[in-house]
Amino acid sequence: MHCKTTIIDGKVIYSGSPNLTHNGLENNKEHYFRMTQTNIVQRLVDDFEATWQASEPVTPGMIERMNFQAVERVRNKTGASDTRIRRSASVNLSRSLDSELKRAGK
Numbered sequence: 001m002h003c004k005t006t007i008i009d010g011k012v013i014y015s016g017s018p019n020l021t022h023n024g025l026e027n028n029k030e031h032y033f034r035m036t037q038t039n040i041v042q043r044l045v046d047d048f049e050a051t052w053q054a055s056e057p058v059t060p061g062m063i064e065r066m067n068f069q070a071v072e073r074v075r076n077k078t079g080a081s082d083t084r085i086r087r088s089a090s091v092n093l094s095r096s097l098d099s100e101l102k103r104a105g106k
Contacts, residue, residue, distance in 0.1 A: 005044060013041050 005015040016032035018024035025032075035041060 005048075007041075007045055007048060010045050011041060012036055013044050015044070 003015050003017065004020060005013060006020075007013055013035040014032055015035065016030060018028060018030035018032050024030060035044075
């Protein structure tokens with residue numbers, strides 16, 4: 001299972017397999033557990049904090065590499081070498097990443 005975990009106020013944890021989308025929460029058969037046991041919640045909070053501290057900021061260069069890799073995956077999947085496909089995929093990915101970064105206050 002590839003777990004997704006939501007920590008609420010350091011007191012409640014929801015963890016399980018669904019993507020946090022309409023399909024993931026409403027239509028798919030998924031497991032999503034609510035946990036309130038203090039020791040379990042604290043272990044997951046500690047794990048999140050350690051992961052956060054070990055993380056590094058996303059740079060424009062990283063975003064550019066992600067764009068390039070996404071375009072290459074699309075091109076390889078379709079077998080297309082048309083630059084219009086690459087440009088279109090890159091623009092779409094850039095737009096979605098750009099809005100996410102703006103919402104995050106970057």
